[in-house]
Amino acid sequence: MEDDPVFRTDLYRGTAGDYDRFRIGYPPSLFDDLLTLAEVGGRGRALDLACGTGQISFALQARFDEVWAVDQEPDMVACVRAKAAAASVSNVVAVAAAAEELVAPEGAFELVAIGNAFHRLPRRAVAARALRWLAPDRCLALLWGGSPWRGAAPWQRAMDDTMARWSAMVRDRTRVPPTYERVRSARPDLAILEEAGFTLLGTLRASLDHAWTCEELIGFVYSTSVLSRLVLGDLAGPFEDDLARSLLACEPSGVFAQEITFAAEVARTPVHDQAT
């Protein structure tokens, strides 16, 4: 069995500001449905692994005694800390650690959530650890979604094409290892969870309507690991001009409407404590 590729540990360097400003949060109804399905909420600890700027942590913090927000990139962790301080939120604990190296007690969490990030992690190692970190009969959720270019509208196709063109132009082969797609399709995320000992409960879905502006769409692109401001460097200006021109050619109003879709794939740990 081929191992997951190893990604660079600084893929998101410099993106925290754009990430926090331009990513649209997961819909509250997705969390409501998740907590209902997972039969948790109100107390205990949740773990937001690969938390970025804390989209999941801050959405969940009122529903748990404590949320651990864990990310390996210092900018992301600093952003979570700053947001928690600014909002006087004291129960979001920001931890700088790789998901596969986090030290946490066994059975300590009522819920583990991984948002838009499982594909970047050493999945088997993280699934095995999450199984141990969770209490018996508790859930791991893989959250996904929010990308503006996913859809059939002409502006979305134009955005996808423009991003593909610029990604090819600035491609840094150390950012997406060549085996990434092959390994992930040979061994899908849910198969990894099942092999680790989780039982799959199903996929929750939610959507929300959003009208993007050009500035927001450009900012979203800067929040990605493949076309961040750092990756584009001096080409950021020409990239912005190109993307804005492509978008406005499809939608001269400058309003880009989308029903943004999100999902949570949910899996449960065995009822009996793994340690017995």
Ligand SMILES: C[S@@+](CC[C@H](N)C(=O)[O-])C[C@H]1O[C@@H](n2cnc3c(N)ncnc32)[C@H](O)[C@@H]1O
């Ligand atoms: C696309 S962002 C997702 C952020 C957030 N979870 C969300 O739902 O919006 C991916 C995040 O995963 C983090 N990450 C990637 N590999 C990681 C690892 N091995 N351990 C911890 N964090 C990791 C990155 O630093 C980045 O903040």
